[in-house]
Amino acid sequence: MRRADPRMRDLAGRLITLEATGSRSPGTTLPTAFLACEKLRQPLATLLGNVGFSALLSRALALATTEVKWLGVVHVDADGTLEGLAEPQARVSPAESARGDVVLLAQLLGLLATFIGEDLTLRLLREVWPHFDADGAELGKGNRK
Numbered sequence: 748m749r750r751a752d753p754r755m756r757d758l759a760g761r762l763i764t765l766e767a768t769g770s771r772s773p774g775t776t777l778p779t780a781f782l783a784c785e786k787l788r789q790p791l792a793t794l795l796g797n798v799g800f801s802a803l804l805s806r807a808l809a810l811a812t813t814e815v816k817w818l819g820v821v822h823v824d825a826d827g828t829l830e831g832l833a834e835p836q837a838r839v840s841p842a843e844s845a846r847g848d849v850v851l852l853a854q855l856l857g858l859l860a861t862f863i864g865e866d867l868t869l870r871l872l873r874e875v876w877p878h879f880d881a882d883g884a885e886l887g888k889g890n891r892k
Contacts, residue, residue, distance in 0.1 A: 804823050811854045
């Protein structure tokens with residue numbers, strides 16, 4: 748099992764916090780990490796194509812599911828949209844939901860840094876979240892288990 752890198756978990760947690768404090772549409776019930784993945788979809792689809800983004804997110808989801816079992820009911824549509832969230836969100840605790848959010852986003856960021864590199868990943872994150880403070884972020888370093 749390839750667990751999410753601790754540095755990626757930290758980065759994902761920072762992005763989730765930033766996303767949670769941003770403007771959120773009233774009535775939005777999606778977990779914050781899923782909203783973050785959705786925000787990344789357009790720029791990554793431009794970079795990788797829709798199929799590439801869908802494949803990247805599918806792989807991140809598969810890796811995250813080995814660590815957070817409830818994510819097993821979630822799937823990625825052909826356009827890269829995450830589906831199947833309603834049922835697990837009703838059954839898992841808020842803490843477990845938050846853990847799944849962090850792990851999924853951390854896996855996506857880890858794969859992205861592997862494929863396009865740390866500098867381009869950080870640049871992309873700054874474009875999507877202009878107020879993101881990436882100082883000290885070292886995406887390519889850390890222990891993988």
